[in-house]
Amino acid sequence: MLFYVVLLLLGAGAYYYHFRINRKKIIERLEKVVQRKRDDLLKNIEEARRISDKLDSKRRDYIGNLDFEQLKKELQKGSVTCVEAVRTYFHKAILAHEKTNAVTCFILEAEQQAEELDEKAKLASFVKPPMFGIPLSLKECLKVKGYDTTRGFVQDAYRPSTEDSIQIEHYKKLGLIPFCQTNVPQSLLSYNCSNPLFGTTTNPFDSTRTCGGSSGGEGALIGAKGSLIGIGTDVGGSVRIPCHFTGIAGIKPSKMRFAHRGGGASVPGKPLIDANDGPMAQDVKTNVEFLRNVWGDIDFQSDRDPYCPPVHWNESLYSSEKKLRIGYYIDDGWFTPTPALQRAVLESKKHLENAGHTVIPFHPPRLTDVIQWYFRAVCLDGGQYVLNKLLKDIIEPTIHFQVTLWMVPTWVQRIFSYPVSLVFPRMGVLMKSLTRDTFELREAYAEIEAYREEYVGLMMKDNLDVILCPASIMPAPQHDIPSKVVSGVSYTCLYNLLDFGAGQFLSDFFQRIFIVFPGVVPVTTVNKSDEEKLINEYPETDKWYQITKKATIGSIGMPIGVQVAAPPFREEAVLRTMREIEIAITGK
Numbered sequence: 001m002l003f004y005v006v007l008l009l010l011g012a013g014a015y016y017y018h019f020r021i022n023r024k025k026i027i028e029r030l031e032k033v034v035q036r037k038r039d040d041l042l043k044n045i046e047e048a049r050r051i052s053d054k055l056d057s058k059r060r061d062y063i064g065n066l067d068f069e070q071l072k073k074e075l076q077k078g079s080v081t082c083v084e085a086v087r088t089y090f091h092k093a094i095l096a097h098e099k100t101n102a103v104t105c106f107i108l109e110a111e112q113q114a115e116e117l118d119e120k121a122k123l124a125s126f127v128k129p130p131m132f133g134i135p136l137s138l139k140e141c142l143k144v145k146g147y148d149t150t151r152g153f154v155q156d157a158y159r160p161s162t163e164d165s166i167q168i169e170h171y172k173k174l175g176l177i178p179f180c181q182t183n184v185p186q187s188l189l190s191y192n193c194s195n196p197l198f199g200t201t202t203n204p205f206d207s208t209r210t211c212g213g214s215s216g217g218e219g220a221l222i223g224a225k226g227s228l229i230g231i232g233t234d235v236g237g238s239v240r241i242p243c244h245f246t247g248i249a250g251i252k253p254s255k256m257r258f259a260h261r262g263g264g265a266s267v268p269g270k271p272l273i274d275a276n277d278g279p280m281a282q283d284v285k286t287n288v289e290f291l292r293n294v295w296g297d298i299d300f301q302s303d304r305d306p307y308c309p310p311v312h313w314n315e316s317l318y319s320s321e322k323k324l325r326i327g328y329y330i331d332d333g334w335f336t337p338t339p340a341l342q343r344a345v346l347e348s349k350k351h352l353e354n355a356g357h358t359v360i361p362f363h364p365p366r367l368t369d370v371i372q373w374y375f376r377a378v379c380l381d382g383g384q385y386v387l388n389k390l391l392k393d394i395i396e397p398t399i400h401f402q403v404t405l406w407m408v409p410t411w412v413q414r415i416f417s418y419p420v421s422l423v424f425p426r427m428g429v430l431m432k433s434l435t436r437d438t439f440e441l442r443e444a445y446a447e448i449e450a451y452r453e454e455y456v457g458l459m460m461k462d463n464l465d466v467i468l469c470p471a472s473i474m475p476a477p478q479h480d481i482p483s484k485v486v487s488g489v490s491y492t493c494l495y496n497l498l499d500f501g502a503g504q505f506l507s508d509f510f511q512r513i514f515i516v517f518p519g520v521v522p523v524t525t526v527n528k529s530d531e532e533k534l535i536n537e538y539p540e541t542d543k544w545y546q547i548t549k550k551a552t553i554g555s556i557g558m559p560i561g562v563q564v565a566a567p568p569f570r571e572e573a574v575l576r577t578m579r580e581i582e583i584a585i586t587g588k
């Protein structure tokens with residue numbers, strides 16, 4: 001017996017030794033890549049600075065102070081040129097980058113694209129496209145010809161995309177000029193924004209706090225006024241959480257409203273929970289204008305990707321005067337949000353009631369189950385795909401906790417989940433979430449499908465048009481917190497789980513009720529009384545609550561958004577609701 005124990009220990013030791021040596025080699029090799037990439041970025045920024053400096057600083061300030069609508073008009077009139085717009089936004093993005101480390105690369109060809117557009121504009125026959133000359137920032141994972149999409153993995157550096165994705169092609173056709181790429185967390189499966197290649201992106205309001213993720217670079221850049229409009233992706237909150245953390249507005253349309261051919265994903269091959277791209281901007285108005293133009297011309301995407309139905313912008317839904325019926329909740333029953341987030345929903349409710357809408361309580365059912373199905377379906381191979389990539393890479397320290405969880409074999413997690421449940425029941429739920437086998441995975445898929453019916457059934461029973469709820473559980477926390485409180489995505493991941501696969505859109509009934517489309521609009525900032533309530537009333541019943549409470553203390557002044565969600569192909573109703581909240585708050 002002793003012999004076998006010794007043999008086993010020796011075997012384990014040898015395996016561990018081999019593993020360490022191998023990891024050391026990988027890290028040494030990749031550290032050189034990191035250095036090269038960082039040197040290249042410095043040169044790239046200097047080149048962008050040289051380009052931006054060609055424009056007189058007074059002119060740059062003038063153009064830099066125009067909002068989206070004003071810049072769009074001036075570009076259309078010809079009183080601002082595309083080259084001037086690009087040079088201005090190189091300048092503004094450099095300033096934002098110096099503050100937050102948001103940019104991973106400037107797309108230097110933007111200047112040339114701008115020059116070509118300006119040349120075309122001189123021809124009498126040329127009809128300017130609707131978003132002529134507007135600079136567009138892009139999350140690093142979106143495919144642009146000639147540029148990397150590393151998703152924060154060092155191993156994927158210097159493997160540039162060979163083509164633009166269909167969406168990028170479309171944006172260029174509409175006159176937009178992609179001018180920079182922005183940072184992401186390693187793997188995209190986190191709501192912070194750090195990776196070993198480009199480092200940590202910080203929140204423009206407080207550098208000790210995260211800008212959110214995974215479209216965190218976009219959040220930081222737009223929040224710091226370095227871009228007017230950008231594109232993120234969202235599989236669990238990655239557009240909405242950074243918007244909420246950085247005080248901007250953004251939306252995650254239902255999957256089929258964009259073409260996905262040529263796009264990338266955090267975990268390819270997960271059928272029920274898929275990432276959608278979505279715009280992010282300083283206000284709702286800009287998102288509306290952007291989507292009005294993109295969906296007004298959606299045939300461009302549908303023609304190239306038959307899985308993208310040609311559903312056009314629905315102006316009558318957006319501009320309708322019919323009063324809405326809105327369901328709201330301030331606590332999903334899984335994770336009580338901190339007081340400012342609850343107040344933001346209640347204030348928005350009042351604004352909407354003042355505008356004549358009916359706002360009634362709505363309770364999303366069984367969030368504990370939702371959390372389990374979501375993690376099971378996102379990590380559909382038990383996290384193996386991401387873990388394999390991570391083990392071939394330098395692992396980002398701010399996601400160490402999350403990676404450690406993934407490394408524990410599923411059967412071990414399952415055994416320990418029972419004793420853990422006795423002292424920390426919510427952790428027990430998470431520890432039972434990763435799938436043991438395909439039998440369990442199929443079951444989870446079936447549950448998700450049934451849940452979709454249940455959820456929309458509840459909405460239909462009360463004849464609800466949209467749902468109003470918190471955007472997250474807390475204001476922006478410190479950089480390492482998201483990986484420690486990964487279950488805090490319940491407010492956003494619910495609406496990814498309710499998304500829909502191809503095919504069902506064929507029926508009008510399904511189109512109306514099944515896919516849910518959420519967006520986030522900034523509403524308020526954390527105040528003193530929120531902090532007092534947090535200290536005196538916020539639960540401390542388990543470790544996640546304790547971490548959340550501690551991370552939220554000291555967040556006075558941080559932005560807070562709310563989330564609005566609605567059934568598929570009714571994105572315009574969500575935008576209308578968000579815009580009405582925006583008008584009530586800002587008066588414009």
Ligand SMILES: CCCCCCCC/C=C\CCCCCCCC(=O)NCC(=O)O
Pocket residue numbers: 188189190191213214233234235236237238239265266267275276375378379402405406413430431432433434486489
């Ligand atoms: C012992 C318990 C094991 C559970 C381990 C869970 C590990 C965490 C897995 C997934 C985290 C999901 C967080 C989602 C954050 C938002 C991500 C997002 O929207 N990404 C966008 C994209 O992928 O494009």
